[in-house]
Each structure stands twice: as structure tokens, then as C-alpha cells.
Amino acid sequence: MKGQCLMDVRQLEDAWAARAGAREARLLVASHVPEALSQLGIVRPGDRLVVFADDFADAFARGFVGCDVVLVGSPSADAFTAASEGFDASYDAEGPHLWWFVNSIGGFGLRVLDLRALGRAARETHALLVVDNTVASAFGCDSLRLGAALSLEALDRVCAGDASRKLVAVSVARSQLKRHRVDAAAECAHALFEGRVLAKLDLTADEAAALERGLDSLDARMQAHFDRARALAEYLAANEMVRNVRYPGLSSHPDHAVATGILEHGFGPAVEFDLIERSAGELFDALPGEFRTSPAGGATTRLSALRGKQGSTVRLFAGTDDPLVVASALDNALRKLATL
16 A cells, blocks of 8 residues: 555664665755755854855855855865865864765766765865765765765655655764774764754655655666666767767766766766757757656656756756657657757
């Protein structure tokens, strides 16, 4: 039955922690990862938050009042280190704390960051590395093992688009390293996490069931999303009616070499491309409606306009539907635009 779930919220959190390789995890209701991080309340006034997330710049500017929010234009460890100069960071629970926020895959262009290098540099400057792992997912990127102290993931795709509210999982890294060493960054994140008293999450039966089902089928579904994204990226890269196809699995992507060492099971479920002298809105009008209205993270491939419908940039999240059918629909729509 759709609404049946054998796990309560705590058990679901424990199941997610096990899946993410985390010390502990919490589930929150939030429209996106920056909002969830703000809800946690662990980034406090007086802290510095260094961010590479150009597609969520406004959310960071509004959501962390009293913090020194610094937006960097490069995803490199050097850029984050430079933006952290002059801040006396501490791993003590009292702080002040220096936070570095990145996506495993994200931002305009679907950039893939060298999380190993960032994790090492973060610890050298006493920073806490926070990774938005939504696009890659725990299936596609083990962000905690690579150096994140905290990993956050919006669960649309995990729930296969079936959850009625937006859920975000927050995972804390294990602090025990090899040879009995302790990771001070992870221990600090755990202390801050434990110090917060959050309202108990009240999941509906349907929401809990969607998450439980999603966890049970996660690997097979995510592999399907990844495989179909690759097929659609290759189709778009060969299509003369679009340009600037951005997908980490293509050798033309600026982070392709990094992605091969950071991502697992493929290169994620997302592809970006630009239209030639046409707008995203015009493309959407020429496509069947389900490509715009289907649930985020669901079985149907979904397209969005990154810079508004008047812009030319389109992001595609591959579903588990037939990529040949999707490619045919795109081809028909693009040919229709070419005749206008």
C-alpha cells in the first residue's frame, strides 16, 4: 500500500546515515539545501561562510543574517583559502567558525569540485566543509569520505518525486580516522549538531513510505538516471541545433578530469545546454507538457530554465524514461523552433 511504512522518523534517519556513511543524520523540511542549513542554526552570527554556489547566491545573502557571507567566483581551494584570510577560525564548539560551502555537482555549468583538495585545505585553515550533494546524490558521490564535515541532500530523487513536501537530509561525518586519529572538523560538526534542539519532524505516512521505498530502490534508480543522462548528453553534444552542452562526463567539460576521480557510477543525472537564438520558454512551449510539470526527481525527464524563460540556458534532469523517446521529443521541438 502507498502509505505503509515500517520505519519511524528516527529509523529513517538512521537508515539514511548508514547509506551516506555518516555518523548521524537528520531529516528536515526545506525548499532547498541553503534553507536547510539555515534552519539548523549551526552557522551563527559572527561566523564566516564562504560559498561557491552561483545559482543560490540570493538564498545565502538572505538566509544567514549576522554572518560574514563571502561569495567566491572560483571553485578552487586557493579561492576559498584567500577568502578566509584574516578570520581567526576555531574548531572549539564556541567558535567562531569558518564554513566552506560547495556543491559536489552544481552551480551554473554543473561544475564538479575537487572535494579531496578542498577537504585538505579546509582543515589547514580550520574550516568546516559543507557539501550540497543533491545532484550527485550519496549514490554518485561519497562526499563525507572525500572530506566534507557535513553533507546535505535534497531528497526529491531519493523519494522518486513521490514526497508531498521537500525533504533534506543532513549527514555528519564520522570523526574516527585511521590509526586512532580524530578528525577535528568532523568532531566540531558533531558537537554543533548535538547542541541544537530541533523540532521533531512529523512525516505523514505517505512521506515516510516514499522515503523507505526510495532507500530500498535507490541504487538501481539512480544508475538509470545517470545512464540516461549520459545518453542524452551525447545526443545533445552531436546536435547542431544546440550549443555549449555541459555534462561532466563529456571530455569538453572543464571539470571532466576532476569528475572521474570524485564521482561514482557515472557523472550524475543532469545536463545543461544553450539554445541558439531561441529562449527556454519557446522550447518548453514546443515540448509535451510533462517535461515541465512532472515531479522533481521522478521517472519523467524534467527541464528547467536556469536564467528564466527569456534566457537560452536549459537544465535537463534525466528521468528513468526511455532516452530515445526523450531525444525524439527534443528533436521535434528543436526542429519546430528552427522553422519559426
